[in-house]
Amino acid sequence: MSEETPLEGEEATGDAAPRPSRRPRSRAHRLCKRLARPVVERFRASLQLRVVTATLAASASLVVIFGFVVAATVTNGLLSDQREVSVQDARDAAVTLADNLSDYTSPRDAALSNAFSTYLTNLLDQTNSATAYTLSTSDGTVAQTRPVEADTTVSPELADSVNGGYMATQYQTLSLDDGETPYLVVGVPIDNLAVEYELYAYYPLTNQNEAVNLLRTSLVVAGGTLVLLLGVIAGLVTRLVVSPVRQAAATAHRLAAGLLHERMAVRGKDDLARLAGSFNLMAANLQTQIRRLETLSVMQRRFTSDVSHELRTPLSTIRMAADLLYAGREDFDEPTRRSTELLATELNRFEDLLSELLEISRFDSGFAQLDTEAVDLEPIVAEVIAGFSALAEECGVEIELDAPSHHVVAEVDVPRFTRIVRNLVGNAIEHAEARPVTVTIRDNDTCVALSVRDRGIGLKPGEAERVFDRFWRADPSRNRKTGGTGLGLAISSEDAKLHNGTLQAVGEPGRGTLFLLTLPLQKGNRAVNSPIALALDDDEGDSDGSR
Incomplete structure (x- = not known):
C-alpha cells in the first residue's frame, strides 16, 4: 500500500497588473524617507535603544522559530494519531463490506444499489469517527454515497491510487457540513470479490484543527509576552550601564565648558564605579594642570608687562645718550660713526618691541579699549x-x-x-x-x-x-627689510x-x-557676510559692494 501527501492548490494566473508610474513611487519614497529620518537619527544617537531593539529582534526570531517547531511537531503528532485510527477503521469497514457484498457477481445487478445504501447506513451507525462513506464499483457504473446530500468528490490522484489497488490517504477540505471543514479521506480498494469495489471514508479533523489553533494562539500570546518581557529586562539592564556613560558624557561636556569642579557620583565597587573614580581622577588632574597653566600664563603676562614698563625708564636714558651721540656722529671716525648709527637703529627696534609688548599686555589684561x-x-x-x-x-x-x-x-x-x-x-x-x-x-x-x-x-x-x-x-632665515x-x-x-x-x-x-x-560699519555690531571672499583668485570681487 502507498500513501499520498496533501495536494497543493494551483497558483491562479491572470493578466499582469499595470506597472505603477515612477513619479508616485518616487514621491512616496521621499515621504517615507522624510518620516523615517527622525527615527533613524534617534536610533543612531541612543545606545540603549539599539540594545533593546537588537534584543527584541533576536528574541522575536527565537520565539518565532520555536513556535513554528512546536506547532509543527504537535500538528504532525495529532494528525499522525488520527491517521492511524482512521486507517484501521477504514480497513475494518472494508472487511465488513467484503463479507456483505460477496454474493453479488455483477456490477449491473439491480439489487446492488439498494445493498450499497443499506450497508453504508449500517457503517455510519456503527462508527463514531467517519461522517461519510462513498462506495462504488471500480468501473464506476454503480455508486452510492452516504450522506447522499454531501459533496464527497475526491481528487483524481487519490482516485487513481485506489483504482490501482492501493490504499491511500489524503487531507482535503470538503463541504460535508455547514461550511468548509478539513477532512482525512481514506481510500480502500475491495478487490477479492467477483466485483471490485472502492470505499472512501471521510474523517473530520475539526478537533485537531481546534487544538492546533488553540496551540498557535497560546504560542503567539506567550511568545509576545516573553518578547515584551525580554525587551523590558534589556531596557532596565541597559539603563544600568548607559546611565553612568551618559552621566560621564554630561560631566565631560560641563568640564569642557569650564566647570572644572564637576565630578561623577561613585556608587558601589563594580566596574562602573571604578570608571567613575578614574574619570574623577582624570578631571582632578586636568583641573590641576589647567590651573597651573593659567597661573603660569598670568605670571608670564605680568612678567611681560612689568619688564616692558620697567625697561622704558632705562631705555629713555639710553635714548637720550644715543641721540647725543647720533647728533655728533659726523665728528667721529668711521668705525665710531657706524656704531652710533647702528646703536640708533637697534634702539628704534627695541622701542618698537617694547611698544608691541605693552600693547599685547593690554590685550591680555583686558584693558584695551576702542576710541571710534x-x-x-x-x-x-x-x-x-x-x-x-x-x-x-x-x-x-x-x-x-x-x-x-x-x-x-x-x-x-x-x-x-x-x-x-x-x-x-x-x-x-x-x-x-x-x-x-x-x-x-x-x-x-x-x-x-x-x-x-x-x-x-x-x-x-x-x-x-x-x-x-x-x-x-x-x-x-629670510633677509628682512622692515625688521x-x-x-x-x-x-x-x-x-x-x-x-x-x-x-x-x-x-x-x-x-x-x-x-x-x-x-x-557701526560700533557694537558684528562682522558677518564679508564683501570679499577669502580666496586666492586674481580678481577678488565684492559680493554686493559697488565700485
Whole structure:
C-alpha cells in the first residue's frame, strides 16, 4: 500500500497588473524617507535603544522559530494519531463490506444499489469517527454515497491510487457540513470479490484543527509576552550601564565648558564605579594642570608687562645718550660713526618691541579699549601705502589700491585701524618677491572689508592658522627689510577682534597670500557676510559692494 501527501492548490494566473508610474513611487519614497529620518537619527544617537531593539529582534526570531517547531511537531503528532485510527477503521469497514457484498457477481445487478445504501447506513451507525462513506464499483457504473446530500468528490490522484489497488490517504477540505471543514479521506480498494469495489471514508479533523489553533494562539500570546518581557529586562539592564556613560558624557561636556569642579557620583565597587573614580581622577588632574597653566600664563603676562614698563625708564636714558651721540656722529671716525648709527637703529627696534609688548599686555589684561569715530577709510589706506613707497621701491614691489568710487565710511578706532593696515601692507611687501601687491576695499550694508594680496612665496599647508601666533615667522632665515618682531600680525588680529571683526589669511606656496580684514560699519555690531571672499583668485570681487 502507498500513501499520498496533501495536494497543493494551483497558483491562479491572470493578466499582469499595470506597472505603477515612477513619479508616485518616487514621491512616496521621499515621504517615507522624510518620516523615517527622525527615527533613524534617534536610533543612531541612543545606545540603549539599539540594545533593546537588537534584543527584541533576536528574541522575536527565537520565539518565532520555536513556535513554528512546536506547532509543527504537535500538528504532525495529532494528525499522525488520527491517521492511524482512521486507517484501521477504514480497513475494518472494508472487511465488513467484503463479507456483505460477496454474493453479488455483477456490477449491473439491480439489487446492488439498494445493498450499497443499506450497508453504508449500517457503517455510519456503527462508527463514531467517519461522517461519510462513498462506495462504488471500480468501473464506476454503480455508486452510492452516504450522506447522499454531501459533496464527497475526491481528487483524481487519490482516485487513481485506489483504482490501482492501493490504499491511500489524503487531507482535503470538503463541504460535508455547514461550511468548509478539513477532512482525512481514506481510500480502500475491495478487490477479492467477483466485483471490485472502492470505499472512501471521510474523517473530520475539526478537533485537531481546534487544538492546533488553540496551540498557535497560546504560542503567539506567550511568545509576545516573553518578547515584551525580554525587551523590558534589556531596557532596565541597559539603563544600568548607559546611565553612568551618559552621566560621564554630561560631566565631560560641563568640564569642557569650564566647570572644572564637576565630578561623577561613585556608587558601589563594580566596574562602573571604578570608571567613575578614574574619570574623577582624570578631571582632578586636568583641573590641576589647567590651573597651573593659567597661573603660569598670568605670571608670564605680568612678567611681560612689568619688564616692558620697567625697561622704558632705562631705555629713555639710553635714548637720550644715543641721540647725543647720533647728533655728533659726523665728528667721529668711521668705525665710531657706524656704531652710533647702528646703536640708533637697534634702539628704534627695541622701542618698537617694547611698544608691541605693552600693547599685547593690554590685550591680555583686558584693558584695551576702542576710541571710534566715523571716518572715510580710503584716505587712511592710501596714506599708509604712500608711507611704504620708499620700501616698496627698494623691494621692487608695485602697490595697487582698488577702492569703490563712493566714500567707505565706518566707525573705527583710527590708530588701531591704521596699525592693522600698516602691518598687513608691510608684511605683503616683505614677502611679495618683487611682485605686485593689491589692496582692495569693499563694503556692503553691514560690513567693510580690506584685503591685501601678494603673489610671493605664499603659505604652506597649516601655516594660515599659525600666522597670527605671537613671535611666529613662516621663514625666520629670510633677509628682512622692515625688521619686524613677529608681533605685528598678532596685534592686528587682536585689534580686529576688539572691533568685533575678523582677520583671516589664506595662501598657497608659489601663489602668494591673501589677508582679509572684515569690520562692522557701526560700533557694537558684528562682522558677518564679508564683501570679499577669502580666496586666492586674481580678481577678488565684492559680493554686493559697488565700485
